[in-house]
Amino acid sequence: MSARITAGRSSPPGGPGPHGHLGHRHHPLALVVIAAAQLMVMLDLTIVNIALPSIQRELHFTAANLTWVIDAYVLAFGGLLLLGGRAGDLFGRRRMFAVGIAVFVLASLAGGLATDQAWLITARAVQGVGAAIASPAALALVATTFDEGAERNRAMAVYAAMSAAGGALGLLLGGTLVDVASWRWVLFVNVPIGVTVLALTPVALVGRAPGHRAAVRLDVSGALSASAGMALLVYGLVRAPDAGWANAVTLGSFAAAAVILGVFVAVERATRNPLVPLGFLRDRNRATGYGMMLLLGVAMLSLLFFLTQFLQNVLHYNPVLAGVAYLPIPFSVATTSALVSRLLRRFPLRLFLRAGPLFISGGMFWASLITASSSYGNVLGPLLLFGIGMGLTFMPLTLNAVSSVRRDQSGLASALLNTSQQVGGSLGLAALVTVAATATRDQLHRVAAAHGVPGVRIHALATAASVHGYQLAVRTGALAPLLAFVLALALKERAVDGAEREV
Numbered sequence: 001m002s003a004r005i006t007a008g009r010s011s012p013p014g015g016p017g018p019h020g021h022l023g024h025r026h027h028p029l030a031l032v033v034i035a036a037a038q039l040m041v042m043l044d045l046t047i048v049n050i051a052l053p054s055i056q057r058e059l060h061f062t063a064a065n066l067t068w069v070i071d072a073y074v075l076a077f078g079g080l081l082l083l084g085g086r087a088g089d090l091f092g093r094r095r096m097f098a099v100g101i102a103v104f105v106l107a108s109l110a111g112g113l114a115t116d117q118a119w120l121i122t123a124r125a126v127q128g129v130g131a132a133i134a135s136p137a138a139l140a141l142v143a144t145t146f147d148e149g150a151e152r153n154r155a156m157a158v159y160a161a162m163s164a165a166g167g168a169l170g171l172l173l174g175g176t177l178v179d180v181a182s183w184r185w186v187l188f189v190n191v192p193i194g195v196t197v198l199a200l201t202p203v204a205l206v207g208r209a210p211g212h213r214a215a216v217r218l219d220v221s222g223a224l225s226a227s228a229g230m231a232l233l234v235y236g237l238v239r240a241p242d243a244g245w246a247n248a249v250t251l252g253s254f255a256a257a258a259v260i261l262g263v264f265v266a267v268e269r270a271t272r273n274p275l276v277p278l279g280f281l282r283d284r285n286r287a288t289g290y291g292m293m294l295l296l297g298v299a300m301l302s303l304l305f306f307l308t309q310f311l312q313n314v315l316h317y318n319p320v321l322a323g324v325a326y327l328p329i330p331f332s333v334a335t336t337s338a339l340v341s342r343l344l345r346r347f348p349l350r351l352f353l354r355a356g357p358l359f360i361s362g363g364m365f366w367a368s369l370i371t372a373s374s375s376y377g378n379v380l381g382p383l384l385l386f387g388i389g390m391g392l393t394f395m396p397l398t399l400n401a402v403s404s405v406r407r408d409q410s411g412l413a414s415a416l417l418n419t420s421q422q423v424g425g426s427l428g429l430a431a432l433v434t435v436a437a438t439a440t441r442d443q444l445h446r447v448a449a450a451h452g453v454p455g456v457r458i459h460a461l462a463t464a465a466s467v468h469g470y471q472l473a474v475r476t477g478a479l480a481p482l483l484a485f486v487l488a489l490a491l492k493e494r495a496v497d498g499a500e501r502e503v
Contacts, residue, residue, distance in 0.1 A: 029204040030145050035158050037101055037197050038138045040190055041131045042166025044073060046304060047174035048124075050319045051183035058183070059117050071238040072121045076128025077135075078422035079231030083223040085136030085415020086275050089408050093137045093144065094205045096411075098198060100134025103127075105194030112187035123187075139414035141205060143402040150345065153399070157341035160395035163421075165330030165387075167304050172323030179320045221267045222275035229261035230419070237426040241433040276412065280405075284492055286413070289400040290420045291487050292353065296393060297421040298428025298480035299360050303367065303386060305429055306436065306470045307379065314372060314463055328380060329387040336391025344396075350491040352396045357481040357488065359389030364478035368471045372464045389481070400491075428480060432473040440469035 048055075048069060056066050088096040104127055111123030142159050146152040177185040236253030243250050268274040281287050304326070311322045340352055363386030370378050401417040402410050443465040 029200065030141075031155050031158055033197055033200050033204045034138045034141055034145075034155075035162050036193060037097070037134055038159055039162040039166050039169070040193050040197075041104070041135050041138075042163055043170040043173065044127060044131065044190070045077075045301075046167045046170035047177075047186045047189075048073075049308070050171055050174040050323065051178045051186045054178055054183040055120070059114070059120060061117055065117060065121075067238070067242065068121045069124055071235075072125040073128040073131075074238060074422065074426060075231055075234050076125045077131045078128075078234045078419060078426060079227050080129055080132035081136060081415045081419040081422065082226045082230070082275060082412070084133040085140070085411040085413075085418075086219070086223065087133065088137040088140055088411035093140050093411060094201065096133055097137035097141060097205070098201050100130045100132070100137060101194050101197050101201075102130070104130030104134060105191055105198070106130075108187045108190035108194065112184040112191075135418050136411050136415035139398065139402065139417070140410040143410045143414075144407060145205065148403075150341075153341040153344050153395075156398050157337040157395045160398050161330070161334045161337045161391070163394055163398075165333040165390075167300060168326035168329040171304065171308065171326050172320075175319030175321070175323035179318065219267075219271055219273055219275040222264060222271060225260055225264035225267055226275060229257050229264055230423070232257035232260065233423070234426050237423075237430040240430045241437070245434065276416070277409075280409070280412070284490060285400055286405075288487050288490050289353075289397050290416055292357070292393075292484040293397055293401075293417055293420040294424035294427075295480040295484040295487070296357070296360065296390075296397075297424025298432075299364060299386075299477055300390070300421075301425035301429045302432045302477040303364055303474060306432070306474050307367065307383075310370060310467065310470055311376075311379070314374075314467060315376065325376060325379065326383065328383040329390070332384050332387030333391040333394070336388050337395045340392060340395055344399075349396045349400060350488065352392045353400070353491060354485060354488040356389045356391075356393030356396070357485040359385055359392060361389075361478045361481040361485070363387075363389060364474055364481070368475035368478065370467065370471065372467045393484075424480075428477060432477050435476055436469035436473035438469075439472040440465045443468045 052066055052069065055061065055069060061069070084096070084100065107123050107126035107130055111120055111127065114120035114123060139159065142152070142155050146155040173189070174186050177183075177189060232253050236250050236257065239253070240247070240250050245251075265278075268276060268278055281290075308322060311317045311325055312319075317325060343352075363382045363384075366385060367379065367382035398417065401413045405413045444462065447461050447465065
């Protein structure tokens with residue numbers, strides 16, 4: 001029997017098909033469960049950001065320690081994604097999906113109950129562990145639950161919309177919860193969602209057949225070295241903007257990451273069952289897709305970060321209004337993704353992977369034109385254009401990552417895609433925050449020299465200088481999607497013009 005399943009050869013209703021696919025009766029429920037889990041994980045990349053001032057006041061954080069409320073989550077999430085993805089391949093995706101969600105929910109509850117700094121930071125790190133287990137399993141479940149062709153394209157469109165729009169929705173939901181309740185509810189909100197997902201998982205998702213066992217053991221040495229190397233890399237990135245790129249600890253983190261990741265490569269060459277088979281990245285389309293996702297991670301997190309600063313510090317929006325201001329992104333992502341899922345029947349995947357980054361870059365260049373006297377009208381157009389670009393790109397990138405891999409490697413493919421986004425976002429934001437801070441400082445010095453007054457006496461000009469820093473940072477960040485477009489030109493016809501357009 002062929003290993004490929006088309007939309008016209010689906011399983012009998014209500015039961016798994018010959019390849020473990022779920023019958024069509026539960027497909028909508030399966031998609032709801034997977035999408036809700038992915039949205040919850042992506043929300044937590046930004047939902048806590050808008051609550052930071054309230055957290056700082058109540059738990060008496062210093063400015064330096066406050067960053068760890070965010071960084072602890074990013075560090076654990078980015079560092080453990082590869083391990084989480086491979087664990088799903090070996091021990092069952094539904095099982096690891098449920099484990100990840102359970103860990104995430106318990107950590108969210110604990111974080112919401114935190115009464116001191118160490119408690120909250122620890123809870124956020126454990127949240128990241130749960131997310132690293134659940135997120136790659138969720139994408140792998142999309143690939144193995146839905147038949148190739150139109151059905152999988154629709155499911156991927158929903159999944160991609162959750163991934164691309166989650167950050168903006170997190171700002172909206174976070175602002176609302178902080179304003180009407182308290183900062184604790186940005187964590188408590190995960191509990192009812194997660195409990196519902198866990199309750200529906202046994203009904204909506206099919207696990208392995210009874211008696212099935214993983215054919216190989218988990219590559220523990222590879223998992224530890226990859227996780228440690230990624231964690232050190234992310235640690236260096238998140239501390240660089242405050243401590244400085246030339247700081248001894250920052251440089252030491254990068255050096256240690258390079259050494260340990262080198263050890264990881266050596267381990268993978270020597271082991272019989274590697275965590276990441278080295279030949280896995282030799283596929284041009286797959287490697288290109290991961291490179292593009294890394295660059296788009298730079299674009300997504302940097303635009304959200306700097307526009308949030310502009311909306312709150314320049315336009316003086318409160319948290320709720322700042323969140324509402326981002327609604328054009330999830331709206332345009334969702335509508336564009338739905339359109340792309342239909343157009344894939346007629347047009348090659350690579351067409352969207354080339355057009356999308358150009359829209360994203362155009363939106364960012366447009367956003368970089370804001371000034372201290374700009375209004376929301378100057379932000380709306382860039383947000384819509386950016387969202388359209390994300391909608392054009394994320395779903396095809398997701399399909400590209402999982403369409404050409406063996407079934408037992410879909411979790412690895414998913415984890416590498418998520419890791420690319422996390423590392424790209426961390427690297428890009430760390431670099432661009434430095435760019436913005438340097439540009440702001442230099443602009444203040446130039447204005448002070450031109451007016452013949454010391455910098456401490458030109459507070460009225462500080463806002464304009466800050467906006468200048470935002471402009472330069474966003475304009476620099478817009479180069480990342482342009483590079484993604486260049487990478488997309490290298491995509492081969494194989495794997496982007498084939499199975500995913502079957503109907």
